[in-house]
Amino acid sequence: MRNENAWVPSKYVYHRGKLIASRNKREVQVGSRLFADINAGLFSSIIPRYAKGNLVDLGCGKVPLYGTYRKFVAGITCIDWKDTLHKNEYLDFECDLSSKIPVSDNSFDTIILSDVLEHIAEPENLWKEMSRILVTGGKVILSVPFYYSLHEVPNDYYRYTEYALKRFAQLTRFKILYLKSIGGAPEVIADIISKHIQRIPVFGTLLAASMQALTLFFVKTSLGKMISEKSSRQFPFGYFLVAEKAG
Numbered sequence: 199m200r201n202e203n204a205w206v207p208s209k210y211v212y213h214r215g216k217l218i219a220s221r222n223k224r225e226v227q228v229g230s231r232l233f234a235d236i237n238a239g240l241f242s243s244i245i246p247r248y249a250k251g252n253l254v255d256l257g258c259g260k261v262p263l264y265g266t267y268r269k270f271v272a273g274i275t276c277i278d279w280k281d282t283l284h285k286n287e288y289l290d291f292e293c294d295l296s297s298k299i300p301v302s303d304n305s306f307d308t309i310i311l312s313d314v315l316e317h318i319a320e321p322e323n324l325w326k327e328m329s330r331i332l333v334t335g336g337k338v339i340l341s342v343p344f345y346y347s348l349h350e351v352p353n354d355y356y357r358y359t360e361y362a363l364k365r366f367a368q369l370t371r372f373k374i375l376y377l378k379s380i381g382g383a384p385e386v387i388a389d390i391i392s393k394h395i396q397r398i399p400v401f402g403t404l405l406a407a408s409m410q411a412l413t414l415f416f417v418k419t420s421l422g423k424m425i426s427e428k429s430s431r432q433f434p435f436g437y438f439l440v441a442e443k444a445g
Contacts, residue, residue: 251307256295296320325372
């Protein structure tokens with residue numbers, strides 16, 4: 199990772215020891231905080247279990263998860279395409295992730311792919327490349343949205359079901375260790391509404407943030423958790439996956 203000492207938190211920050219979405223609207227718009235908060239919780243629990251050795255952060259942007267994984271790994275490589283909306287000084291390589299990644303076979307123990315796969319025009323190629331650059335037993339830690347607005351257009355191409363993710367993994371010699379839907383109908387509805395009401399003058403930001411906070415509180419109750427989990431089978435907010443490269 200270039201200029202590692204210059205790194206500053208961006209999309210994710212620690213607040214009272216907990217990883218959350220940044221409340222800086224230049225980093226995360228209020229309407230996008232709900233998805234980012236949920237992802238933050240998953241990454242902070244999964245990374246200590248699976249991240250190790252040499253890690254590559256693909257489509258890393260401003261490397262928002264660096265503060266979470268740095269103490270668990272021996273080396274960090276940052277790769278993104280040159281036309282990213284999140285230009286930064288941390289990149290080791292610039293390349294199109296739909297094409298060949300400029301590193302040797304079996305170079306890494308861990309891959310981070312955080313909300314990137316939907317922006318890859320040729321996803322099959324990226325899965326093949328991830329299999330190539332990982333050592334046997336290496337892990338991919340991946341998140342993708344599903345019921346979510348278009349973002350970073352025009353480079354927003356796909357939404358993936360759990361069945362598509364399983365198919366990619368099977369075709370490229372990955373064994374799925376963990377696959378979880380990120381939220382269900384309550385989270386999806388709150389996300390859509392908050393993205394619209396945030397535009398209301400004066401009070402929009404407060405209303406959107408309040409709706410998201412109430413939704414997070416509701417889905418922690420027994421009733422809310424049941425509704426979220428059951429509805430996530432047909433209306434997933436997104437998916438979180440950990441897969442291991444098989445021998």
